[in-house]
């Protein structure tokens with residue numbers, strides 16, 4: 001049997017092994033933000049905090065710029081990225097808006113109208 | 120000898136728990152969802168088992184990506200409620216049943232399921248929201264001890280639907296030989312269709328969800344034949360959580376009686392589904 005690779009579906013991230021390898025350090029950073037003390041440390045020196053977790057330059061920039069799309073592209077898992085978004089006071093609907101080029105209000109309205117059934 | 124008396128499949132979206140914790144379940148956006156739960160909750164309140172098994176996944180709260188167990192079972196006396204970054208939910212910690220855990224572990228291992236074992240793990244919304252769907256007002260304690268069964272649904276490749284269903288069947292056999300309880304409830308959690316990231320974020324597939332709600336009762340084999348790619352395409356990248364419903368279903372009889380089901384869009388970015396089955400029903404000859 002040949003080895004199966006993860007499916008390639010348009011507009012869809014599949015968090016597979018290679019992606020998880022790529023984002024490993026960055027996802028660890030995100031998970032650390034569950035604790036108040038870590039959030040305080042992070043906010044006091046974001047570049048230093050990224051360096052401490054061993055993020056690549058690209059990942060550090062994505063985190064500092066809050067470039068949510070880049071975080072996904074650089075191996076972030078949405079469940080981990082969400083920890084940073086929550087710290088900033090953002091909802092999952094806000095992120096949904098970012099990923100789909102909609103405002104948070106429009107994204108919420110689309111969900112309330114039954115979700116995006118045509119994508 | 121123990122018997123599975125019911126199976127409850129339910130979404131475990133964090134905002135469902137948050138709506139309850141903030142007391143906004145009667146608000147117009149939430150009321151239809153919670154009204155849909157009411158008949159199931161009523162029935163469950165009259166059918167409390169001696170012990171329950173809850174099939175769930177963690178979301179970067181109890182475990183990280185250092186070690187990703189495909190299937191794992193908890194053997195602790197107690198599981199604390201996780202602080203996911205905004206304070207822990209104001210709900211009781213979970214009392215476990217080590218005796219049942221060790222029985223299941225031994226029997227599942229002998230049956231070919233090589234489970235990871237955890238002795239300490241904080242449980243997140245994936246666990247506590249289904250308990251709240253079951254028991255909205257637990258007071259100081261949940262209705263009975265609960266054994267966690269953890270499934271990796273986040274990092275590809277997840278176990279196949281067929282393997283989840285087979286695990287459920289083995290679980291059913293293991294439960295039947297347990298002497299320490301009489302009645303067991305089993306919860307399968309997660310889903311229904313949803314996708315959180317990518318240009319397809321917000322994807323909902325009511326047609327697939329309706330098919331799934333029907334087949335989980337009447338034709339689980341059909342669902343067990345779905346591939347990962349089928350789930351991701353038809354139910355969204357996070358909709359693959361639905362494989363955990365198959366563990367629950369596998370542990371039940373061929374024929375079950377539907378007590379209640381409900382479906383509502385949205386709970387945040389997710390289609391929320393619930394299906395409650397009574398397992399004490401006459402079986403086909």
Ligand SMILES: [Fe+2]
Nearest residue numbers: 176245309360
């Ligand atoms: Fe989940």
